Amino acid sequence: MAGKASTGSSARLITWLALALAIVIADQFTKTLILGYYRLGDSTYITGFFNIVRAHNTGAAFSFLAGASGWQRWFFTAIGVGAAVFIVWMLRAHTGQRLFCFALSCILGGAVGNVVDRMLHGYVVDFLDFHWAGWHFPSFNLADMAITLGAACLILDEILRVRRGR
Numbered sequence: 001m002a003g004k005a006s007t008g009s010s011a012r013l014i015t016w017l018a019l020a021l022a023i024v025i026a027d028q029f030t031k032t033l034i035l036g037y038y039r040l041g042d043s044t045y046i047t048g049f050f051n052i053v054r055a056h057n058t059g060a061a062f063s064f065l066a067g068a069s070g071w072q073r074w075f076f077t078a079i080g081v082g083a084a085v086f087i088v089w090m091l092r093a094h095t096g097q098r099l100f101c102f103a104l105s106c107i108l109g110g111a112v113g114n115v116v117d118r119m120l121h122g123y124v125v126d127f128l129d130f131h132w133a134g135w136h137f138p139s140f141n142l143a144d145m146a147i148t149l150g151a152a153c154l155i156l157d158e159i160l161r162v163r164r165g166r
Contacts, residue, residue: 009092009095009096012095012096012101013091013092013095016091016095016101016102016104016105017088017091017105017108019102019105019106019109020105020106020108020109020112021109022109023105023106023108023109023110023113023142023143023146024109024112024113024116024143026142027109027110027113027114027141027142027143027146028113028116030127030141030142031113031117031125031127031141031142034052034054034125034127035054035125038052038053038054038127039054040054040055040056041053041054041055042054043129049130049131049132050128050129050130050131051129051131052127052128052129053126053127053128053129053139054125054127055125055126055127055129055139056121056123056124056125056126057123057124057126057139058072058073058122058123058124059072059076060072060076073118073122073123076114076118077115077118077119080111080112080114080115080118081115083107083108083111084108084111084112084115087104087107087108087111088108090104091104091105091108097157099153099156099157099160100153100154100157102150102153103149103150103151103152103153103154103157104150104154105150106146106147106149106150106153107146107147107150107151107154108150109143109146110142110143110144110145110146110147110150111143111147112143113141113142113143113146114141114143114144117143124141124143125141126138126139126140126141126144127139127141128140128141128145
């Protein structure tokens with residue numbers, strides 16, 4: 001019996017890790033296209049509120065610490081690696097909780113995608129630029145979208161868990 005349970009758990013873990021890997025691949029593919037076809041600062045108008053751009057972010061979300069002297073590259077890389085290890089540990093412990101594991105897999109894929117950028121380039125490649133009436137939201141990428149989706153799903157999972165507990 002224990003063998004069957006651990007086999008099912010291992011299969012589910014592989015599924016969640018495969019989702020994270022698919023996010024990393026999609027993220028790195030899109031960033032490779034941007035690096036290959038755009039120079040830093042280039043922009044393509046798509047709609048009145050959206051452009052494709054090439055931007056480099058040496059900081060974290062919303063360019064936090066982007067102006068630091070370079071130490072932030074290794075700091076954010078270490079945080080990303082630490083988060084990835086913790087998330088894999090959490091996935092192993094909760095493979096049957098679908099929404100929770102979906103959320104963690106999205107966050108894992110996004111974190112690894114951005115860590116790869118920091119290791120390869122020293123910055124994260126951003127290219128999605130939303131704007132309105134002269135105001136531009138900070139540019140971002142697929143990894144950032146996956147992290148945001150994962151965070152929203154974690155919140156939803158917690159809300160649903162609390163409601164089930166009542």
